[in-house]
Structure formats: C-alpha cells, structure tokens
Amino acid sequence: MAASRLQTPPKLRHGTLRVIPLGGLGDIGRNMAALEINGQLLLIDCGVLFPEDDHPGVDLILPGFDAIADRLDDVVGLVLTHGHEDHIGGVPYLLRQRSDIPIIGSRLTLALVAEKVKEHRLSGVQPRPVAEGDRVELGEFDLEFVAVNHSIPDGLAVFVRTAGGTVLHTGDFKMDQLPLDGRLTDLRALARLGEEGVDLLMIDSTNAEVPGFTTPEKDILPALQRVFATSKQRLIVTSFASHVHRVQQVLDTAVAYSRKVAYVGRSMVRNMNIARDLGYLKVPENTVIELRELDNYRPDQVVLVSTGSQGEPLSALARIANREHPAIQLEPGDTVLLASSLVPGNENAVYRVINGLTRLGARVVHRGNALVHVSGHASAGELLYVYNLLKPANVMPVHGESRHLIANADLAVSTGVPRDHTIIAEDGTVVDLKDHRAKAVGQIECDYIFVDGSTVGDISQSSLTDRRILGEEGFISVVAVVNLRSKKVLSGPDIHDRGFLEDPSIYEPVRERIAQALTDALEDGVDDTHRLQQVIRRQIGKWVSDTYRRRPMIIPVVVAV
CATH class of the missing domain: 3.40.50.10710 (Metallo-hydrolase/oxidoreductase)
Known part of the structure; x- marks a missing residue:
C-alpha cells in the first residue's frame, strides 16, 4: 500500500497510535521514527546519511526532525537501537534543540553517544542505560527490549505497548547462530511477543533482496x-x-x-x-x-x-x-x-x-575478490523466519531503499500477511494504528536537513543545485554599465568565467549581440536593472547552449547611472 503525496493527515484521535518515519525509508541512513499517542511522542533512532557526489560541500544529512520541531516538549524519550552512525549520528543535533530528552539505549550505544555529546559541548543530557529483558515505562509508552545480533555489539529491538496497539521495531539485525560474542538474536523473546500480538512490525529491509541466510x-x-x-x-x-x-x-x-x-x-x-x-x-x-x-x-x-x-x-x-x-x-x-x-x-x-x-x-x-566481509543484516530467509515466528497483523518495512522495502513487503505477503496490511511508506508517511489495523492516512513534509560545517539546515535544494552547476559547468559573469536617461550602454559588456572555457576571445561573437539587445531594451522603455539582467541572461545562455551544449551558471550585473 503506497502512501499518497503531501496529503494532510487527519487530527489524531485519542487512543490511536500514530507512526511517522522521519528518515531511513528510501535511503541507507538517517534512520528515525516518531510514535505519537495521546499528545506524547516517542522517538526511535536519530542517525545521519553521508553525502554523495551530488551533495557538494555537505558534511552530513540529518533526519527530518524539523517536522516535530514545535513538539519537542511532548517527547518523552529517544530510543537508540544500536551504535552505528546511521542510527545515532544525528543525536547531538537533536539535543541542540532540547538537551534533556531522555536517551534510552544499551551501554555501548550510550557510551558512543556520550563522546558525541562531549564533542558538541552539550550539557543536561539524560542517558538511561537498558539491557535486553528490561522493561521501561515512559508516559503512554511501555517499552521492552530484546537482544538482536548485528555487526556492532549490544543491539536491541524494542517492543512498544500502547493503548492504541503494539509495535515491534527490530532495529538492524541478523540471526547469526554462531556469533563471535555469543550474543544471539533472542528468538524465544520474539516468539513470546508474537504470542502476545504484534500489531505493527517495523523491520530491517537492507538485505531483503538477498536470498537465504546471511553468512556467519x-x-x-x-x-x-x-x-x-x-x-x-x-x-x-x-x-x-x-x-x-x-x-x-x-x-x-x-x-x-x-x-x-x-x-x-x-x-x-x-x-x-x-x-x-x-x-x-x-x-x-x-x-x-x-x-x-x-x-x-x-x-x-x-x-x-x-x-x-x-x-x-x-x-x-x-x-x-x-x-x-x-x-x-x-x-x-x-x-x-x-x-x-x-x-x-x-x-x-x-x-x-x-x-x-x-x-x-x-x-x-576487498569483498569483490575475497570473503573478507559479511553483512550485518538479515537476508530473505531470516526475514521469512521472523514473519512466521511473529505473525504480525501489519508490516511496515523500514531501513532501506525503495527496492528493499518492496522486496521485504513481498516476503511478508508470502507468509500470509494480507497485501493491504503491508505499508510501503516513505519519509513523512503518516500511519495510524487502531483496533489492530494500520493505515497510511497522510503525508507530511520531511525534507533532508543538510549540515555544512557548523551550519545546520540553512542549505536548500536550490543552493545545492547551484553548487552542482558551479562544480560541473562553471560560471560566466557579465557586467554592463547603462545610462537609463540616455538609453545607452556606457561600458561593457565585460565577460569573465571560471571553470567554463576561460578563454576571453571566445566571447567576441556574443558581446556585440548582448550590447545590441540591451540597447533595444532601453529604447523600448525598459528601465529596470533586473529586467535588463534577464536580457543578458537570455542572450548569453542561448549562445552558450547552442555553441557548446553547456549550462554554466550565469551571473549578469547591470549598473545604472
């Protein structure tokens, strides 16, 4: 079941549990989810996504917790499933907005977070260590923690009991039967929770396309x-x-x-x-x-x-x-x-x-020429095992690209989960759980938050586009001085470039064309420097495209005297 695009969700009713993924659906990284019931919020994970080549100048990408920025006082806790960066890397940036959010996680996970908190010079942080088998109440949420095996020690799944229903969030996991540290994914605990009833299973999708079982x-x-x-x-x-x-x-x-x-x-x-x-x-x-x-x-x-x-x-x-x-x-x-x-x-x-x-x-x-690495995520055989063990009423695959989420949903259906009880969500999809039934009811904005040095959230998609153009195509600046009263071009156009061709002689054919276009515009009564700049942009943009099939950034400047 796919979520509808930018659909305002209905007002949340008392006793209904709302689940909103804020990151990690469609990407490998920035994992985060928010659960809400009766005016209280529980957050699960807060990771980062590392930038790719089309994110020039970006250091980190955070989950969309701006979507809950005006609700931080309602947050009763942040649960961290394990200590990988794609699950804890965004914690300091969230704590900048409210430093006393209780942070619940295993000893190793909290120790790794503590170092980040120290680096960011944050105070008032409230870590709350837990271990497998522990049960914690946070307002409307009753949490139970289950040991899971992963490529970092001390991973935990979390079972959330609420008045609106139950949610099992697996975190990242696999079912290595001979783990190096002897710590198995606790199948007995999962079976017990399955007997109690899992209304919504939020399950790791990273290896859903990989057949069989993950290599030990x-x-x-x-x-x-x-x-x-x-x-x-x-x-x-x-x-x-x-x-x-x-x-x-x-x-x-x-x-x-x-x-x-x-x-x-x-x-x-x-x-x-x-x-x-x-x-x-x-x-x-x-x-x-x-x-x-x-x-x-x-x-x-x-x-x-x-x-x-x-x-x-x-x-x-x-x-x-x-x-x-x-x-x-x-x-x-x-x-x-x-x-x-x-x-x-x-x-x-x-x-x-x-x-x-x-x-x-x-x-x-490397992995391409020798068996020197194995995955930390459950493959299809393990996921099938979990579905058959838990018999969840509803499934929302998490943590993966779209193809992983869809493959994971198909696995759920093959074990008997009704197709309309599987939710292929994306970041910002609003899912309501009531009477053992989960449905996508809307979509909220859940954009990337870019970190560039010490700057957080001030980088827009349009500025990234500008950076990509500058990096790939270069830029051309054109400066002209005009007299609006006499309707004449007094100086220029002077043309300079960087990262394009950087040969001044190539612009001779277009220089006269720009001057004539400016003169014509002035004689037609154009006395607005912004409109004159657009005249320059059109002239040189068309010339560059026709001549060189390139699209550099064009910066026109018109000085009026």
Missing part, C-alpha cells in the same frame, strides 16, 4: 588468515570504526602471526578504547601499540587498523592513498584489506581509493 561472521576468518599469511610487508586493514567484532578478529589473528596492531584514525581510536573499557573488545596483552611507535618495528611486524572503508576523502585510508598521511607512507608490496561492504552511493569514492592504492604498488584485497 566466523566464516571470514580463513580468508583473513590467508591475507595475514601471504602479506610479507606492512598490512593495513580498514573497517567501519564501530565494527568491534571485525577488529577483534584482526587482533586475534595478529597475535597468531606475531604482529603488533596500531589504530589509525580518530574515530577508530576512540571507539576501540570505549569498547575495550566496557569489555566488548578483548585486547591481548602487549598487542596494541601507538602510531608513533611504528618506527620501532619492521613493516612485516605490524598491522594497521584504519578508518576509510567508504572512501571518505579525509579518512586515514584516503590520505594514505593520496600520499598525504603524516605518519604512514605506502610502499610497493604492502597489502591493504578492505574488510567492509560498500554502502550504496559510495562506490565511486571507494574505487578511487582502491585505484590510488594499487597505483602505489599495494595489493588490495
């Missing part, structure tokens, strides 16, 4: 060992900075091959120290060294664990590939292992880094 984490160990065994010089392993399980495997393998380990990248150092201090990362004695100690060891005695798995331009790996890192210089024969998946949209950036590393003589091992 332990299965990458042989490939990891082969890389260590065949690396005769320095070895660099890059991973998500929050992938504690992968770093644990690297640490254990490094010990087996008598290598020391150094972390590279601020977020990697910070996250691994947090994980170690909380007991999630077991660091063998005398294994981890500081980056400044590298010169004390031969290249074949160390392994570097680095950030930059997604080709981020300022990451440690990208700087190494560009020979810009202050402490690490790649040598021919070194090995780089990308132990991560490709987040959709990052492909070009990642392959640019791989090409740069290869040009420097490195052997690059």
Whole structure:
C-alpha cells in the first residue's frame, strides 16, 4: 500500500497510535521514527546519511526532525537501537534543540553517544542505560527490549505497548547462530511477543533482496588468515570504526602471526578504547601499540587498523592513498584489506581509493575478490523466519531503499500477511494504528536537513543545485554599465568565467549581440536593472547552449547611472 503525496493527515484521535518515519525509508541512513499517542511522542533512532557526489560541500544529512520541531516538549524519550552512525549520528543535533530528552539505549550505544555529546559541548543530557529483558515505562509508552545480533555489539529491538496497539521495531539485525560474542538474536523473546500480538512490525529491509541466510561472521576468518599469511610487508586493514567484532578478529589473528596492531584514525581510536573499557573488545596483552611507535618495528611486524572503508576523502585510508598521511607512507608490496561492504552511493569514492592504492604498488584485497566481509543484516530467509515466528497483523518495512522495502513487503505477503496490511511508506508517511489495523492516512513534509560545517539546515535544494552547476559547468559573469536617461550602454559588456572555457576571445561573437539587445531594451522603455539582467541572461545562455551544449551558471550585473 503506497502512501499518497503531501496529503494532510487527519487530527489524531485519542487512543490511536500514530507512526511517522522521519528518515531511513528510501535511503541507507538517517534512520528515525516518531510514535505519537495521546499528545506524547516517542522517538526511535536519530542517525545521519553521508553525502554523495551530488551533495557538494555537505558534511552530513540529518533526519527530518524539523517536522516535530514545535513538539519537542511532548517527547518523552529517544530510543537508540544500536551504535552505528546511521542510527545515532544525528543525536547531538537533536539535543541542540532540547538537551534533556531522555536517551534510552544499551551501554555501548550510550557510551558512543556520550563522546558525541562531549564533542558538541552539550550539557543536561539524560542517558538511561537498558539491557535486553528490561522493561521501561515512559508516559503512554511501555517499552521492552530484546537482544538482536548485528555487526556492532549490544543491539536491541524494542517492543512498544500502547493503548492504541503494539509495535515491534527490530532495529538492524541478523540471526547469526554462531556469533563471535555469543550474543544471539533472542528468538524465544520474539516468539513470546508474537504470542502476545504484534500489531505493527517495523523491520530491517537492507538485505531483503538477498536470498537465504546471511553468512556467519566466523566464516571470514580463513580468508583473513590467508591475507595475514601471504602479506610479507606492512598490512593495513580498514573497517567501519564501530565494527568491534571485525577488529577483534584482526587482533586475534595478529597475535597468531606475531604482529603488533596500531589504530589509525580518530574515530577508530576512540571507539576501540570505549569498547575495550566496557569489555566488548578483548585486547591481548602487549598487542596494541601507538602510531608513533611504528618506527620501532619492521613493516612485516605490524598491522594497521584504519578508518576509510567508504572512501571518505579525509579518512586515514584516503590520505594514505593520496600520499598525504603524516605518519604512514605506502610502499610497493604492502597489502591493504578492505574488510567492509560498500554502502550504496559510495562506490565511486571507494574505487578511487582502491585505484590510488594499487597505483602505489599495494595489493588490495576487498569483498569483490575475497570473503573478507559479511553483512550485518538479515537476508530473505531470516526475514521469512521472523514473519512466521511473529505473525504480525501489519508490516511496515523500514531501513532501506525503495527496492528493499518492496522486496521485504513481498516476503511478508508470502507468509500470509494480507497485501493491504503491508505499508510501503516513505519519509513523512503518516500511519495510524487502531483496533489492530494500520493505515497510511497522510503525508507530511520531511525534507533532508543538510549540515555544512557548523551550519545546520540553512542549505536548500536550490543552493545545492547551484553548487552542482558551479562544480560541473562553471560560471560566466557579465557586467554592463547603462545610462537609463540616455538609453545607452556606457561600458561593457565585460565577460569573465571560471571553470567554463576561460578563454576571453571566445566571447567576441556574443558581446556585440548582448550590447545590441540591451540597447533595444532601453529604447523600448525598459528601465529596470533586473529586467535588463534577464536580457543578458537570455542572450548569453542561448549562445552558450547552442555553441557548446553547456549550462554554466550565469551571473549578469547591470549598473545604472
């Protein structure tokens, strides 16, 4: 069931539960949802989306929490399912608007959030740690937490009981039956909740198109060992900075091959120290060294664990590939292992880094040529298992692009969920739950919020379009001085460009055409500089399009004397 576009939802009735996804539907990132009943709001997750090539100058993209900006006093809590950036990265920006929102999450998740809060210099934050099996009441919401397995420790699903019905939000999960930390997705708890009754299941869709079951984490160990065994010089392993399980495997393998380990990248150092201090990362004695100690060891005695798995331009790996890192210089024969998946949209950036590393003589091992990464998300077989276990009355797939959401809904239907009880929503879709029936009842604005340096929310789609044009097509400025009384062009038009052709001689054919068009407009009584600027824009725009098939930004300036 697809949501209608920009349809004002009806007034929420007492006792009806309203669910509004504020991010994460149609994208891989910026996950967030709002639940409302009897005047109170509960938020689930608040992540970021990392920009793509068509977002020039943008650092982060936030969920659409501007949609609830005037309702923040009604928020009784923010539940965080786990500690990945696409689920917690937006928390400091939300807390800027109201710092005392209770933050509910696992120990590791809250520890990662605490570092972000410290960086943003926020005060008055109220963390509330929970664990699987805990039950918490927040106003109209009765919350129960369930252990789920993911690619970061301490993931939680949340079961929400309200007067309007029940909602199970899975967060990101998979069903690894041999997890590295021994923490399974709690199928017994899910079965019990299924017996109680799940009115609306909000379920991870990332791998809905992938058949079968997700490969266990332990299965990458042989490939990891082969890389260590065949690396005769320095070895660099890059991973998500929050992938504690992968770093644990690297640490254990490094010990087996008598290598020391150094972390590279601020977020990697910070996250691994947090994980170690909380007991999630077991660091063998005398294994981890500081980056400044590298010169004390031969290249074949160390392994570097680095950030930059997604080709981020300022990451440690990208700087190494560009020979810009202050402490690490790649040598021919070194090995780089990308132990991560490709987040959709990052492909070009990642392959640019791989090409740069290869040009420097490195052997690059990645998911495309070896089993060095497995997904943290449930594949189709696991999703089917969950549907059959829970028997939900209604399903709203979340966390994925449109194709993932639709594939997930099809899986639900195949297990017996009626087609009209599956909701293919998008960000801003308003879903009401009453008497065990969920329906899309409207659509609200839920735009991207762009972060550019310290600026939040002041960047519009039109300004991004301008940035793309400037970056891809360049710009042309045209300056003319006119006398409105004598109806003459006194000076110019002077034409300059940047990033177009940058050859002044090419404009000779159009310069006279612009001057004549201005003279004609003045003689026709046009005495408005804005309208005269439009005359210039039309003349040079048509000429550039006809001559060069390009569309640079055109900046006309008319000075009237």
